[in-house]
Amino acid sequence: MADALVAAAGLGKVYGTDIATRALEEVSFEIGAGEFVAIVGRSGSGKSTLLNLLGLLDTPSEGTLHLRGTESNSLDKRGRAKLRNELLGFVFQYHHLLPEFSVRENILMPYLISGGPVDEAIGARVDETLRVLGLDGLGAKNANDLSGGQKQRVAIGRALMNRPAIVLADEPTGNLDTENTEAVYSLFRTINEEWGTTFLIVTHDQDIASMTDRILELRDGKLVQDVRNAYAGAITR
Numbered sequence: 294m295a296d297a298l299v300a301a302a303g304l305g306k307v308y309g310t311d312i313a314t315r316a317l318e319e320v321s322f323e324i325g326a327g328e329f330v331a332i333v334g335r336s337g338s339g340k341s342t343l344l345n346l347l348g349l350l351d352t353p354s355e356g357t358l359h360l361r362g363t364e365s366n367s368l369d370k371r372g373r374a375k376l377r378n379e380l381l382g383f384v385f386q387y388h389h390l391l392p393e394f395s396v397r398e399n400i401l402m403p404y405l406i407s408g409g410p411v412d413e414a415i416g417a418r419v420d421e422t423l424r425v426l427g428l429d430g431l432g433a434k435n436a437n438d439l440s441g442g443q444k445q446r447v448a449i450g451r452a453l454m455n456r457p458a459i460v461l462a463d464e465p466t467g468n469l470d471t472e473n474t475e476a477v478y479s480l481f482r483t484i485n486e487e488w489g490t491t492f493l494i495v496t497h498d499q500d501i502a503s504m505t506d507r508i509l510e511l512r513d514g515k516l517v518q519d520v521r522n523a524y525a526g527a528i529t530r
């Protein structure tokens with residue numbers, strides 16, 4: 294797949310020097326635009342390590358990573374930050390919202406950091422984001438005054454503000470109840486279908502994994518399964 298959005302080849306990661314821990318070994322796969330993928334595996338199997346490498350938050354010890362054709366090892370710190378801002382959105386287990394700021398300001402944060410002017414078009418983009426999130430009318434509310442499920446949706450809005458091609462989510466529903474978990478996944482699916490955004494979602498939850506289109510399974514840092522889930526669409530749509 295020459296035009297893969299993500300191409301990992303022989304990715305490896307060793308932490309530490311005195312006491313070295315191998316967290317990832319010889320991981321290779323390609324992901325095309327618009328895919329909806331789960332990354333599963335036991336605790337300690339290397340899921341977060343892999344996501345951090347894909348998100349340019351850390352550098353591999355071995356192997357290469359191409360993101361939309363750019364080899365990540367060829368970039369300096371600045372180049373990595375630029376590609377990260379342009380291409381990637383992150384959702385974590387904890388929402389990490391700024392509690393003293395409004396919903397609107399929290400969603401705008403990555404855009405403000407990237408230095409753009411807040412003009413009419415950007416205001417409209419925030420409104421569209423709030424609509425997709427089901428948070429219409431809550432833009433002025435203080436982030437602290439939201440429920441747990443609403444906070445995670447704002448965090449998703451923040452990840453989407455720069456309209457990334459890829460969303461990387463690390464156990465995004467680890468802190469949520471069943472109802473909010475389902476809401477988050479149906480939101481991810483809607484964005485995947487409406488905007489063509491690619492999703493890579495680390496999850497413990499088999500039910501969730503079974504609703505994705507493809508499952509990558511890690512065991513002891515190795516990729517042991519890469520399967521397509523032909524029925525996923527029929528279940529979720």
Ligand SMILES: Nc1ncnc2c1ncn2[C@@H]1O[C@H](COP(=O)(O)OP(=O)(O)O)[C@@H](O)[C@H]1O
Nearest residue numbers: 308314315316335336337338339340341342343
């Ligand atoms: N910063 C780090 N320093 C040293 N070892 C680490 C670090 N991060 C993760 N590890 C180790 O790497 C392995 C994989 O961890 P991780 O990627 O967090 O797994 P998962 O997300 O699947 O639970 C584990 O053995 C973990 O202890």
Ligand SMILES: [Mg+2]
Nearest residue numbers: 340341342463
């Ligand atoms: Mg983890």
